[in-house]
Amino acid sequence: MGTVTLGVSIAVPEPYGSLLQERRAGFGDPAAHGIPTHVTLLPPTEADESVLPEVEEHLTRVAAAGRAFPMRLSGTGTFRPLSPVVFVKVVEGAAACTELQQRVRDDSGPLVRELQWPYHPHVTVAHGIAEEAMDRAYEELAGYEAAWNCTSFALYEQGADGVWRKLREYAFGGGPVPGVPPQSAPVDEPAATHH
Template sequence: MGTEAGQQTPSDAASATALGVVIEIPAPLEDSLRSWRQRYGGEKSALIAPHITLVSGYTTDWAAAVKHVHRVAAEASRFTVHLHGTGTFRPINPVVYLNVKEGAEVCEGLHAALVAGPIEHEVSYGYHPHLTIAHEVDEAAMDLAQEELSDESLSFTVDSIGLFGLDASGAWALREELGLGGPAN
């Protein structure tokens, strides 16, 4: 007896590999964002480089997934991201983030293109591009982050996306940087 298209077998689930595609933040903005993440989210948050997640999921065919991510990146164009003000997913999810004001539609398009291939991506809620500042910390820290960063405004050009996988220790590690419209410089 076979499986229906898209249906996972127990052996598929056991061989699934985590995969993430993100927009990394360029220096010197990365330094400022990392310090904000440390201030409001604690040391643990500061260890994770600031980024905008396009997709975080898994695949049972790493080679096919990588080929798909390459194709999506090659078909995309450079664009500008403008982060402005704060938002939150509270009370549903204890997160305070910077809003993606300009470039949100492009992020949404990249997300849709990425999940249209061999990358499994389960979400409880719709995709909403953002840059997390505080996550799973006490309400006072989240309130402070949301208030103090409410007028912050940062812009940068996105000319590549990062393809991540888990390393031997279980931490996310950059596997490849892919230039939009072609190879990264």
């Protein structure tokens, strides 16, 4: 078994996701097309491939205990000079994201890790590119607005090509993820009895 690089995040839905990805590419960020537009819950984390089933069970539990919440993005911010990042700000839903990422990294689960910086939910739109391009991203997206109801998060794996691919999506409250057919359960057995 090898190691895998995993990440957990909330995808920014369409049409916002593609638009921000295109803008990020337009600022000259080479990573733009390899990273779906997202709010990070767990930064890139190396794990042994053998723990994947445990990770999936853990995330299923985290999602089942969660509830949908409103998310709103507005305006831009930056982590410069500490870190070469320009982002769109999460102005609603930040507390829910913070709580969620703590549960994802919970000491009792398989994804325990320290963070390099204090957690700050955001949507990266430029990372590690020329200062002028970072300034442009900061200015051009200053009036950016988006809002949606966050109903799920997802587990991603980074390929050898640097591209992040979704492994599985987790709906809050243990419900089926929109667009995914629900798995059949025995009718006479209430689902809530499974722990």
